[in-house]
Amino acid sequence: MSNAISVKNGAEFNGAVRVSDAGLKGMITLRGDLSSTKLAAAVQETTGLAIPSRREIVFKGETGIAWMSPDELLIFCAYEQAEMQVAALTETLTGSHFLAVNVSDARAQFSLHGAGVREVIAKGSPANLSPAVLNPHEIRRTRLGQVAVAFWLSADDRLELVCFRSVGAFVYDWLCIAAAKDSLPEVY
Amino acid sequence: MLLLTCPCCGVDADETELAPGGEAHVTRFGAGASDDDFEGYLFHRKNPKGVHFERWRHAMGCGKWFHAARATDTLEVFGTYSAQVLAPPKDLIEKIKLKRPDWEGF
Structure with missing residues (x-):
């Protein structure tokens, strides 16, 4: 039996928010x-x-x-x-x-941790991420760039995102670029 | 930009989250139908300037089909409703008639 690993095998990026591969789920x-x-x-x-x-x-x-x-x-x-x-x-x-x-x-999960998680996602998704609309305990299926994703806030500063594993590496790279230091618009 | 409320998941979905499905409530004519009926089913569409009923699919969201009523000239959305109907709901038609008194009706 081969040794199962998640799509980015626990990779982590520290920028405006912390992006990490959530591992095997x-x-x-x-x-x-x-x-x-x-x-x-x-x-x-x-x-x-x-x-x-x-x-x-x-x-x-x-x-x-x-x-x-x-x-x-x-x-x-x-x-x-x-x-x-x-x-x-x-x-x-x-x-x-x-x-x-x-x-x-067939799925990948990433965790975003930091005060600006809503803004990182808002850069590539048409979903309304304002605190008045997207509540914790609500899962929002939408797109990020051009791929389908679903995400939810597990805490005020913590967002979990799932996507297809086939686009997992792309989504991770995308999140890291969107979470570059000093790049958040600070609208929320 | 269009913002349609998906009646299946209740999300205000942006146009880029949706896949268009063309005109709604087109009667399907298949095997055994006359050539004229089949031609109409395949090719004839209303293409109105004004009130239009359309099919949309929440492709990047819950994946479900639904119907929407909107104005093609102003992009005003009158409402969305279930895909499992053969004609628009009566209350929606009343609502559109109030807003557009000169509309010829469904």
Whole structure:
């Protein structure tokens, strides 16, 4: 078995904010009817968390659930547990219309840490990042440059961003350039 | 620049986050249809100057299709609504008629 590493293998950049590769994360895409009680029960049983409301992201320790679209959730867990959780979900949901896939190796996650995280992202995304609109516990799927990303504020000065691994190196480079020292417009 | 509120995820999505899907509520004519009907389905579009109903997809966001009503001349957006309908909702049509009394209707 080959040794799994994340896309930038823990790289870190210190500029106006700190950009770091968040390392290997377990991520599971779960699609299905989010209003069904069977699916809610399966998610509760596997993760210990309830299905979040529209655009909400909930975390308890390393386990989390993000609302991605009206029929899709992204479940976060420890990298090693993803396969097990997919198996558990599949077993509970067999018979209903659903899809559970371990996408851990197809995603990359980066952490931004510092006072200007909103401004770094605002340089390349059309999303409204003002504190009045983007709340913590809200996941925003949008684009960064020309690639699709999703991000949420885990604290006032901390932003987590997930993207496809295939564009992970590009997104990391992009974030480092956008986070160059003394380059923030200071609008927020 | 267009700013449409996606009815599926509630986000105010910028035009660059969306993929255009052309005119909305076009009746599909497929196998067994007359040549005239098929030609109309393929090629004939209203292309109005004014109120227009369109399909959009929140491509960089939740990925869902939805409908939008907007004015092609002023870029005023009247509203967005579910993709799972065959005609615009009545309250939206009333709203547009109030704003554009000379509009000929859907």
